[in-house]
Amino acid sequence: xxxxxxSGVEVKKPGASVKVSCKASGYTFTSYGISWVRQVPGQGLExxxxxxxxxxxxxxxxxxxxRVTMTREISTSTAYMELRSLRSDDTAVYYCAREIMAIIDYxxxxxxxxxxx
Amino acid sequence: EIVLxxxxxxxxxxxxxxxxxxxxxxxxxxxxxxxxxxxxxxQAPRLLIFGTSNRATGIPDRFSGSGSGxxxxxxxxxxxxxxxxxxxxxxxxxxxxxxxxGTKVETK
Numbered sequence: 001x002x003x004x005x006x007s008g009v010e011v012k013k014p015g016a017s018v019k020v021s022c023k024a025s026g027y028t029f030t031s032y033g034i035s036w037v038r039q040v041p042g043q044g045l046e047x048x049x050x051x052x053x054x055x056x057x058x059x060x061x062x063x064x065x066x067r068v069t070m071t072r073e074i075s076t077s078t079a080y081m082e083l084r085s086l087r088s089d090d091t092a093v094y095y096c097a098r099e100i101m102a103i104i105d106y107x108x109x110x111x112x113x114x115x116x117x
Numbered sequence: 118e119i120v121l122x123x124x125x126x127x128x129x130x131x132x133x134x135x136x137x138x139x140x141x142x143x144x145x146x147x148x149x150x151x152x153x154x155x156x157x158x159x160q161a162p163r164l165l166i167f168g169t170s171n172r173a174t175g176i177p178d179r180f181s182g183s184g185s186g187x188x189x190x191x192x193x194x195x196x197x198x199x200x201x202x203x204x205x206x207x208x209x210x211x212x213x214x215x216x217x218x219g220t221k222v223e224t225k
Contacts, residue, residue, distance in 0.1 A: 035214075045154075045162065045205055045216040061213035095161055102150055102209035105173065107161035 002026040004096055004108035011114045012086050019082040020111045022096030029077040030054070033099040036070060036081045038092040039110075046092075050099060051079060086115045119144055119208050123217035129225040136193040138220045140206035145186045150210035153182055153191045156219075157202045165204075166191065196222070 007021040022034060036048040049060035051070045058070045064083070072079045079096055093110040120143040130136055140151070148169040154162035164173040166182035169189060179194040193200055201224050206217040 037216075044218045045207070047207075047214040047216065050214075059212065063213070097161075102214075103152065103164070103167045104207070104209075105164045105167075107163070110161055 006108040017084040022079040034079040121217035138191040140189040142187045
């Protein structure tokens with residue numbers, strides 16, 4: 001069965017960086033893209049960007065351009081999302097999700113990132 | 118950026134009742150790129166509907182989607198206890214992909 005297992009809770013100080021991992025199983029990793037979506041506690045969903053399954057090319061939401069990097073490691077079927085220059089309003093649950101033809105169908109369990117001094 | 122506005126913000130209904138949720142886009146969205154998700158507290162979202170009206174794998178047929186252009190609808194024909202949750206629409210036809218702010222379906 002399709003599974004996306006994310007890394008654990010992170011606590012960071014303002015200005016630091018965080019790198020969240022997302023290990024995929026149960027499907028051919030390179031046949032699907034990976035989207036990253038975040039959710040501030042108690043609020044809605046915000047799309048951050050997408051990594052092509054075909055060639056690994058990223059497409060970032062303009063809001064995060066220059067601050068986010070999405071990568072993957074094919075040998076381990078793992079995707080990564082690094083967010084830099086963290087601020088308190090980056091405190092959120094970060095989700096990875098499988099995507100094909102712009103359809104996000106399976107989601108990871110989420111990773112809570114708390115940014116606090 | 119395509120803004121999706123969902124209404125109502127909260128829907129208070131009883132099990133067995135029909136729920137109708139709306140999603141309005143600030144500009145036209147291809148019907149191929151409109152999806153609905155369900156999210157329960159402490160859980161990741163779950164895909165319900167893709168391409169406006171196609172149910173995802175394992176989604177019961179009491180869930181249906183319709184619409185075109187800027188106006189889309191999710192209908193739950195008869196609410197089951199497990200359907201009380203927050204529902205989000207999402208478009209992936211434009212960049213960035215955007216979500217609506219959500220509709221909470223709560224028990225009356």
